[in-house]
Amino acid sequence: MRICLITGASSGMGKEFVKLAMQGREKYDEIWVIARRKDRLDHWPRLYKDQSFRILALDLGKEDQLKLLHEELNEVQPQIDLMIHCAGFGIMGQISEIPPSEQMEMVDVNCRTVAGLTSILLPFMAEGSGMIYLASAAAFLPQPDFAVYAASKSFVLSYVRALRREVKNRNIRVTAVCPGAVKTEFFNRAARQRHLPAYKKLVMADPEKVVKKALEDCRRNREISVYGKLMKLFHLAAKILPHRVILHFL
């Protein structure tokens, strides 16, 4: 059985990836959709009646729930042609303002899950398959008032770059997606304590466009996918300027 597996498929960019997978040339025997909100995942088979979906309502921040996914994979023994990991969240605010439990939850969902999920999925990834991970432009440098989130996404970027090398001999393409602000439900939780800076509202990207570029970049085996001229400039600046200089202006 050949499948596409998408986490965070209940909202935002994960949702857009499901829609694009349905429009693409690739046909999958099943699309496995993962998130906590089952009611939203149940929407997919109703919308696309000709496609078979496997609904996995899992909290990926919890190790026992990852084990359930592992058991399902061992039972079905699928070949994964495309894996897209979108599940993640962030909370803006100073370290002293955010409850420690929420800071640790960010590390669990954004970092530990990437390590656990990848280890579970790798044996099932097909030769020539693709793996897409949602990092963020926040991965490019430390961010005061978004410290844990930015650090967690640096983890994702670093991890993806190493993983690429490790799976090169299996012809697996691995891409880290590093957008700036994207118009999704992300900010419902991220901006709960802090108002979103006005400039971020102005430069918010369309999720469909970010996702289209990410799929194309993965197809071309690009290490990083950065959407939009402004973010490309930011990426370049973060590479060539000392971070303390940029941080001075943030």
Ligand SMILES: NC(=O)c1ccc[n+]([C@@H]2O[C@H](COP(=O)([O-])OP(=O)(O)OC[C@H]3O[C@@H](n4cnc5c(N)ncnc54)[C@H](OP(=O)(O)O)[C@@H]3O)[C@@H](O)[C@H]2O)c1
């Ligand atoms: N929006 C932005 O500005 C932006 C920019 C750069 C990077 N990103 C990254 O892009 C990814 C997707 O975010 P988005 O913008 O599409 O936000 P979103 O609309 O809030 O979607 C986040 C998805 O993650 C799932 N999720 C969160 N915690 C989970 C958990 N513990 N277990 C399983 N699923 C979980 C949510 O599903 P349930 O709630 O149903 O579980 C939801 O489907 C995230 O990793 C985010 O950090 C976002």
